[in-house]
Amino acid sequence: MTLSRDPGNHLRPPLFGGRTLTRRRTPVRGRALLRSAAKRFAAGATVMLGSATLAFTALQLVPGDPVAVLLGPTTSASPQVRAQIRTEYGFDRPVPVRFAHYLGDLVRGDLGTSYQLQQPVTKLINDQLWPTVQLVAAAVALAVVIAVVSAMTTAGRRPSLRAAATVWELVALSTPPFWLGIMLLTVFSFRLRIFPVAGAQSVSSLVLPAVTLALSVAGVLAQVLREGLEAALAQPFVVTARARGLSRTAVRVRHAFRHAAAPVLTLTGWLTGTLLGGAVLIETVFARPGIGSLTLQAVTSRDLPVVMGVVLLSAFAVVLIFTVVDLLHLAIDPRLRTAAAAI
């Protein structure tokens, strides 16, 4: 960072290697990135406040007595007990006061206590979240790798090769994941006994569900990536790069890929968000714990604090994912930085 302050210095370490990428950042550019990060953080906080308000409002609009829900349909309690519960949970206080308390608890990281399980919602979510996060992260990483390999090797190549890649991607993205999961289980767990049938104890138990989730995602990503690559390869700078003596592969890796990455990045962010909620089907097939099954239970038993916790968690996940995606966009495309600095 200090290097750019003395533009007269001619003898200095190489500045243009791939390894020294970060050192090329000038302070101005770094500030622009920081500033847009701060703006995005503020925007994320606003979204979170909005979701909290919406969740709270929805809770107020749910018909029926919360105490009745809390006690469950089978329990009978005396009016005194009911009144006691009402005071204990603060249902007797006016709505604005309860909202303020609710927000205060949120800030402290307290999402309330589950009606059904009588445990803090944060603990419940914490226990169930990590298996899902592991699964989704593994699946997305695998999908990106498969997509990059499939697209990079076939974009702009022979029609036969391209057609073959397109066919496998179409098959992959149109295969129902639960069916694929059952097939993989049948072959690799029951027949070959390579991977465990169920559970989330070991890394090997992650393989089959991750592959199941990854394949369809990889199919979509590869198609978008190939389209981007082919658009980039048609640009004049590719001719310039080739005319410098770069091989076809090197042009793809060093130039075209970065251009094709932007739409794939957006799509990956979106798909990750969807997978976090949609993994429940696969988690059921493979009998894995996860946030999906917790949500399902909470909704069916009207365990409202848990439902609200999950709603807030989803909002947070989406905000987090898209903040990261936006910042990565800025890192990829310098043209966005000038625009971002002006906002």
Add this chain to the structure above:
Amino acid sequence: MSAPDAPDTPMLVVDGLDVTFQVGSERIRAVRGVSFTLARGECLAIVGESGSGKSVTARTLIGLTGGRSTVSARQLSFDGEDLTALTGPQWQAIRGRRIGLVLQDALVSLDPLRTVGAEVAEPLRIHRIVNRAEVGERVMSKLADVGVPDPQWRARQYPHQLSGGLRQRALIASAIAAGPELLLADEPTTALDVTVAAQVLNLLRQLKHGGMSLLLISHDLAVMAGLADRIAVMYSGLIVEQGPAERVLGNPRHPYTRALLAAVPAMHAKGTWLSVSVPDQPPAGPGGCPYAARCRLADQRCRDELPTPAKIEATHDALCWHPVAEPAETPERLSIAQAPEPAAPGDILIEVEGVSKRFRSPDGTWHEAVRDVSFQLRVGEALGVVGESGSGKTTVARIVLGLLEPDEGTVRFAGQPWNAAKDRKAMADGTRAANRSGRRIRERDRRRHRRRIQAIYQDPLGSFDPRYTVERIVGEAVIDIRRGRDRRARVVELLDQVGLPANLLRRRPLELSGGQRQRVAIARALAPSPDVIVCDEPVSALDVSIQAQILDLLTVLQRDLGVALLFISHDLGVIHHVSDRLLVMKDGRVVETGDLSQVFSQPVHAYTQKLLAAIPRPDKTDEPVHRASVRWERAGNLCATPSGPQVPTSPPGSDIGNLITRSSNVMRN
């Protein structure tokens, strides 16, 4: 590599080069039997219009014609090495290291996501010219070599952060970084402003003096005049004329070369035809001369048989059956008329008064696009606005069109308020009268008069709905005719007026050529019988010969229909050809204004003088461009230069009838 390196052995030998492309089931011969040689330190320029095969020829020399092409040649050798026999890795060793390539428009020809420094460093890394530690230093020295000031800072910037001239220099630096002996420059100055283009040409000249061989590709003869030692003119995949630059430019023997030369708008061409009109010709046979359909000298032999090269001199060939020196019987350029003096100065149509406009730059600072601009446009007058990119020309056009509200100043159209800044003071006063006078002019008030002011742009494709047919595009602007059949008749009439046949009615914009699209745009602008047409760089994306046709068309329309033109261009030659009066803009201000001949012969402002000096023109000279042009400007204000082609003087009695016959001829072709 080990070939004997005799000093007089040409470095590059191309003999009988054929390139064909497989497009679907069709085979297209893009290059046919092209032969030339290039010695060390020599510059060969290949000129031709788009689709003539000039770029494909250059790409062949660097092995980048693409997978669908077939290249064959009797001989294709570079420094004794047979280029047709090279494998992929062998090509990669030559590209960048021994042969470099520069394309037009560095904004897209440099990777926009990488710093300029990284782009210049790339060839150094690929070919391991210097070790890693010295790459940065070498990049700085290369950038400094091509005249990029403050290379330490510039190397860290991205292409979009540099000006067009600096970008192009950086692109050249990346092409020559690994020290190639041959540089292929494909339209290296095409997207640049005149003064910037002159600087880039000077840079190329310095490289040549440094011993580098140059193969220059351009559609513009004028660009290469000061730089090329030899010129090859390509048409339809053939080299139709080749010879020393001063011979080809001074004594052109092929009719196509003559047409190209005549198409460059220059001082002496004012009031004459730039484009060549040809009486209707039967189509040429498949074996015939491809130029026969456009050639005034074509006969049956031309249509049946491809000409053999006619030797004019030892080193000057023309591929023509009739390589005559001067087509005495039919002059290429006829006078339209004795430039009918605009009768009495008409009424004022548009009055722009003290207009300013500023915009917010991406970095948050304010940028004054237009500062205190005032001018008047009279009925039927052609007013040229010239300036480089960023001088505020287009902003002025948008304010005049009422598409953009100025920050200060007013625009009056036919005496009525048309566009004005919001008068904040009057608004603040709050009185009713003040409120009314200070009210901004709303689009609703303008709409009634919109038909009277029309526009055509540089890129007509972008101003058409790509799914509309030509009939619908033009018909949409025919506002006063409701009935379908009458409307179609009016569209056909308009198309005829701009020289397009009625069978284009069903075509869509993408199926038209660049010249046809611009004609459709003009037809659409003419549809509501406007009083004025605002032309924003209408010819700068066109080939010289097409540009000539469009300029001729606009000139004729202006004279015949009495339409006023507000003609914006960065090209002084173009402006000179079309306008009566001239407005020179720089950094948002009008720096000079006056009658055309006056501004051109006695430019007062230093910037105007610089602009005039930077015009490249097809006069062979080895002097730096600026000095040469100053001489030109002095030598011939409105007459031919001594070395230029002879100009037929306008017959004094040419009447309007003559003009009209002539104009319809041009348009039909």
